[in-house]
Amino acid sequence: MAGATFAFYAYYPNRARLFTGSFESAIYLLSSICAVPGNVSVIPSLNSNFAHHIAAGLEDGSVITGQNNISHPSKPTAAVPISPTTETPAANSEGRRQKTETEEQDMVEDANLPGSLPTLRKPAIAFSKEDEEELPTRISRLWYINPYGQEIRIPANPRAIGALQGAGCIIYSIGSLFTSLIPSLVLRDVGDAIASPSIRCKILILNGTLDRETGPSSNPFTGLDFVTTICNACADSRGLPKPDPMLYYQYVTHVIFIEGPTCPKVDKESFHKIGIETMRLYGRKDDNGKGGRYDMKALEQALEAIIGRKDTKSNKSRRNTLVT
Numbered sequence: 001m002a003g004a005t006f007a008f009y010a011y012y013p014n015r016a017r018l019f020t021g022s023f024e025s026a027i028y029l030l031s032s033i034c035a036v037p038g039n040v041s042v043i044p045s046l047n048s049n050f051a052h053h054i055a056a057g058l059e060d061g062s063v064i065t066g067q068n069n070i071s072h073p074s075k076p077t078a079a080v081p082i083s084p085t086t087e088t089p090a091a092n093s094e095g096r097r098q099k100t101e102t103e104e105q106d107m108v109e110d111a112n113l114p115g116s117l118p119t120l121r122k123p124a125i126a127f128s129k130e131d132e133e134e135l136p137t138r139i140s141r142l143w144y145i146n147p148y149g150q151e152i153r154i155p156a157n158p159r160a161i162g163a164l165q166g167a168g169c170i171i172y173s174i175g176s177l178f179t180s181l182i183p184s185l186v187l188r189d190v191g192d193a194i195a196s197p198s199i200r201c202k203i204l205i206l207n208g209t210l211d212r213e214t215g216p217s218s219n220p221f222t223g224l225d226f227v228t229t230i231c232n233a234c235a236d237s238r239g240l241p242k243p244d245p246m247l248y249y250q251y252v253t254h255v256i257f258i259e260g261p262t263c264p265k266v267d268k269e270s271f272h273k274i275g276i277e278t279m280r281l282y283g284r285k286d287d288n289g290k291g292g293r294y295d296m297k298a299l300e301q302a303l304e305a306i307i308g309r310k311d312t313k314s315n316k317s318r319r320n321t322l323v324t
Helices: 014-020 021-032 066-071 101-106 158-165 179-183 191-195 223-237 245-250 269-272 297-305 312-316
Strands: 004-008 040-043 053-058 063-065 139-145 167-172 201-203 254-259 275-281 283-285 292-295 319-324
Touching: 021 275, 040 053, 040 158, 053 066, 053 179, 053 223, 063 066, 066 179, 139 179, 139 223, 158 167, 158 191, 179 191, 179 223, 191 223, 201 223, 201 297, 223 245, 223 254, 223 269, 245 275, 254 292, 275 297, 292 297
Parallel strands: 004 167, 004 319, 040 319, 167 201, 201 254, 254 275
Antiparallel strands: 053 063, 053 139, 283 292
16 A cells, blocks of 8 residues: 555545445445446545535635535525524514524424524535626635534544555545535544655645635635645644645645636745645646646646656556545
8 A cells, every 4th residue: 555546536425325325335336337447445534324514614704504505505595604603583573583494494303403504404406506606705714513503523534544544645636625625634633644754745636727615706716725725624634723834745745737717826936935846737628618627648647757657567456545
């Protein structure tokens, strides 16, 4: 495992879990359907049959609860921060206090705990990715919450920690920053494992397009903001304060990026000052003619150049690992 690669990747087997009854079984099923090679291990960063929810704190102090509300909420609730504070009951025309949404749902027997947040009870089936309203301000932090909206710290899957400890390289793959990548990083023990100096390369493949989570358009995330978010999450996992930029190399050593009108801007000099190497690749427009897309061959060559080309014999014995 010393030469293995560990990748944080966006992967959604939850619906399969409903059919198989087990998260591990769901991953095995999807791995079979998708013909994942036998030398690749897909390990969930959080192994549980119970639903866990996330909340995002915005720079203006408001809080959004639930993944769908953060990334691609259904209309007409787009871009409306939801604070997990106590609801204030309104009075009806007769002056009587009306039941809150929480109280109404507590009267129904279901799988939800009494008093849990109504926003976490609604099915996350309807959502919009085509007509998204921007968030009022940037997301500053993400954390896990219990059904009542209180922050909790969840330990990572021991198998994922073991894979990290045996990895020689980590790749932060393309995906939603706050709803795909960061939820894996803020888990307990993940930050400590990533900070290990035995992991030589910690590579961020920067997204080719900005989205709702990395806006608003008046103040979009830069490449350095992506790295800062990752490093802050790893420090949060360790129970440490936000790290000084000069310590970012503990969590990210290389950044691969492409340039384009919708891509995060990368200031190579800023990265150079804090000891992080950058590599620019040529990209192309996506199918919608909007964001940038990586050329897969160029990306493969860039990763080989950073990690070091493996010989044929070693490829047969090494395993590559993806984590959800």
